[in-house]
Amino acid sequence: MKTIGIIANPSSGKDIRRLVAHATVIDNYEKVNIVERIILAAQKFGTEKIYIMPDTYEIGYKAKNNLIYLKQLGIDVEILDMTITGSFADTMVATKIMEQFGVGCIVSLGGDGTNRVIAKVINETPLLPISTGTNNVYPMMLEGTIAGIVASVVSSGKFDKEILCKRDKRLEIYKNGKLIDIALIDAVISKENFTGTRAIWDISTITDIFVTRAHPNNIGFSSVAGYKTTLSEDEDGGIYVKIGESPESVMAPIAPGVVEKVGIIDCKRLNMDTDYSYEVMEKGTIALDGEREVIIKEGDILIFRISRNGPYRVNVTKTLEIAQQIGFFVKR
Structure with a gap:
């Protein structure tokens, strides 16, 4: 089964630097929207199931329920059955569970701190980090629709991970x-x-x-x-x-x-x-x-x-170009 995981940190982008700097604010309502777009795109490109980390704001539940209400949800979306603490431990537990389930790609919504926590426990699963934090050097600004498409390509099983990803430092x-x-x-x-x-x-x-x-x-x-x-x-x-x-x-x-x-x-x-x-x-x-x-x-x-023991980070541009070259997006 072609599956992906989504880890959306409700606390990313809300630290004290918001008070002493002038950072972009991506609120949790927008994170729900991003998750919805990931799901909508992923289900169009072969993803069969999506696992989402539960959180105190219920980002995953809200995204899923919104799409059900709009009659746009076409695949199985499961919120992980785990106890939540409202701390970084939730991200670590969710990452471990997703790897145990064998997801083909984990999409993270957060900043450098969120991805550092993921990196502490992730092993071989490709990571696609979307920037929703304060100081974002590691994750990239990426539209949710494109993230869903890229995650689907990576988890399709048609490509060698070593070609689409780079093992980070x-x-x-x-x-x-x-x-x-x-x-x-x-x-x-x-x-x-x-x-x-x-x-x-x-x-x-x-x-x-x-x-x-x-x-x-x-x-x-x-x-x-x-x-x-x-x-x-x-x-x-x-x-x-x-x-x-x-x-x-x-x-x-x-x-x-x-x-x-x-x-x-x-x-x-x-x-x-x-x-x-x-x-x-x-x-x-x-x-x-x-x-x-x-x-x-x-x-x-x-x-x-x-x-070089960091995560296998997905190269978005390379992934899309390779998929396009072999006709991954062509539907007959």
Whole structure:
């Protein structure tokens, strides 16, 4: 059976950065609309069943009921039978269940943080990330109809996953030899010693930045590296930036509408699968893809490592072009 999964995060795009920046707001009503368009397109291109993560806003239920009311639902849509907590744990549980069910593609609606949580547990299933968050370097702005078509192509079984997808990099953080967490885009050392609202936006508290990619079109703390040098998601390795008072600085967009002058003390490339030791000099936190997650204290020895253990991310343009070339969209 050709199946896809949908994980729509009702909390994406609602962190404190909405108050201190000028980010686009994609509310949960629009997320319902996006899910409806994914379903409508997917059922036209061979998808036979769709699994959706349950959530506190009931995005999946509302999308399904709307389409039933309009008499437009033509396939089986199942909301996963799982206990919801209203936390990131729901995303992890849903991802695991969808993989157990053997879905051909998971479509995520969220930001960098949502996809980082998925990346912590996803294994071989292709991931199609749609941007509905704040700082969105990892997911892309993609119309729901196109997302449904692409997911159907990927899950059709007609194409080799290695052709349509690219195994992404991830940044692994180890403490005392144990993997404690990961990031898809950046890990930022902050002098803030509490997780609090989790989202991080104050550049004056930042001392070190590790990134898996860097480009001037990025936003968030990875843009600090991106306004100094360039490293694509397809290139191996990462970049380390030490920031503070320095004769050299860059102007970088650290949040939507927020451009700051950032002093750069050091900037260097990091090799793949290489351990980089970091000694913590004062109590603080590590923000992973924009959210403070890990509390650290003076004297801690951390290891940062770039690997290709990230998700199989769908290449949308390549997928559509290959499908078109073999006549996937031609109906006779």
